[in-house]
Amino acid sequence: NAGVTQTPKFRVLKTGQSMTLLCAQDMNHEYMYWYRQDPGMGLRLIHYSVGEGTTAKGEVPDGYNVSRLKKQNFLLGLESAAPSQTSVYFCASSYREPHIQYFGAGTRLSVL
Amino acid sequence: DQQVKQNSPSLSVQEGRISILNCDYTNSMFDYFLWYKKYPAEGPTFLISISSIKDKNEDGRFTVFLNKSAKHLSLHIVPSQPGDSAVYFCAATFGNEKLTFGTGTRLTIIP
Numbered sequence: 001n002a003g004v005t006q007t008p009k010f011r012v013l014k015t016g017q018s019m020t021l022l023c024a025q026d027m028n029h030e031y032m033y034w035y036r037q038d039p040g041m042g043l044r045l046i047h048y049s050v051g052e053g054t055t056a057k058g059e060v061p062d063g064y065n066v067s068r069l070k071k072q073n074f075l076l077g078l079e080s081a082a083p084s085q086t087s088v089y090f091c092a093s094s095y096r097e098p099h100i101q102y103f104g105a106g107t108r109l110s111v112l
Numbered sequence: 113d114q115q116v117k118q119n120s121p122s123l124s125v126q127e128g129r130i131s132i133l134n135c136d137y138t139n140s141m142f143d144y145f146l147w148y149k150k151y152p153a154e155g156p157t158f159l160i161s162i163s164s165i166k167d168k169n170e171d172g173r174f175t176v177f178l179n180k181s182a183k184h185l186s187l188h189i190v191p192s193q194p195g196d197s198a199v200y201f202c203a204a205t206f207g208n209e210k211l212t213f214g215t216g217t218r219l220t221i222i223p
Contacts, residue, residue, distance in 0.1 A: 004155070035213075040121075042201060042215040043156070058210065090155050099144055101211065103155030 002026050006091050006104035013081045013111045021076040021107050023091030031094045032074035033058075033101065034066060036087040043090065049074055081111045115139045116204050118214035126222050131189040133217050135202035138183065142204040146211070147176060147187050150199045159200075160187070189219075197221045 007022045023032065033048040035058075045058030047066040055066045063085060065077045074093075078085060088108050092101040117136045125131045133147075143164040148156035162169040162176045162185070169176050175188045189196055199218050203211040 033210075040215060042116075042118075043213040045210055048210065092155070099146060099161060099205065099211075100158045103157070105153070105155050 004091055004093055004102050004104040006089075006107050008107060009105065010108050011110070013078075013109065015082060015111060017081050018077070018079050019081065019109075020078075021089055021091075021109075023074045023076070023093075023104060025072055025074075025091075025093040025102070027093060027095070027102065028071070029093035029095050029102070030071075031096070031101075032068065033092040033094075034064070034074065034076045035090045035092065036060065037090060037106075038087050046076065046089075083111045085109065086111045114215075115142075116202060116212050116214040118200075118202060118217050120217050121215070122218040122220070124220045124222055125192050127194060128191045131187075131192045131196065131219055131221070133187040133189075133200050133202075133219065135185045135187075135214055136183060137185075137204055139204070139206065139212075140183065141206040142212075143207055144205050145176070145178060145185050146203045146205075147174075148201045148203060148213075150201065150216070156201060192221045194221050194223055 004025045034046040035043040044060045049055050049068040052071040067075045088106050090106050091104045094101045146161040147159040149159045150156040160174045178185045199216045201216045202214045
């Protein structure tokens with residue numbers, strides 16, 4: 001039972017490059033989330049989705065885009081990476097209410 | 113505007129003793145609170161939660177207390193074990209789709 005899987009686990013980008021982070025869940029959850037974790041800042045919500053085909057902005061959405069074309073997948077895109085986007089990114093999913101979210105292992109991204 | 117605050121970045125506790133982790137919040141609309149535990153190189157995992165209609169919830173060695181008048185919640189771990197060494201995040205929500213997380217407290221259990 002895989003749960004929430006994030007791909008890739010590590011990535012180094014140069015400023016201005018683009019990339020997509022993939023999140024896949026096999027629990028048939030309705031809600032999916034993307035967070036970033038920075039030292040001393042806790043987990044901050046970037047974007048989230050309450051169902052297939054829906055997305056919404058979180059606390060820190062600027063510089064990111066998302067898509068949820070299939071219920072099990074939630075993609076996070078960086079169109080033009082900046083050093084300020086160096087962070088650890090976590091994807092999470094929940095069945096209905098946000099109360100118990102299941103997290104992936106994270107993607108460590110460095111933008112040089 | 114940090115709506116959920118964990119003012120202690122770190123805490124060290126002797127094995128077998130009680131660990132108390134604290135969390136304060138500013139938004140009186142929050143109606144559900146959670147604690148997550150995170151080991152290095154892993155994602156956070158849900159630990160315990162409490163509804164605003166209760167003031168205590170217990171699950172084995174873990175107990176969460178909620179003081180609504182003080183806008184304060186705490187997590188008690190008794191007895192503390194080496195495997196409890198991790199970063200603990202408190203989180204809160206008020207009936208929508210989002211959780212607001214605190215900044216985390218790193219707990220170290222000393223053998």
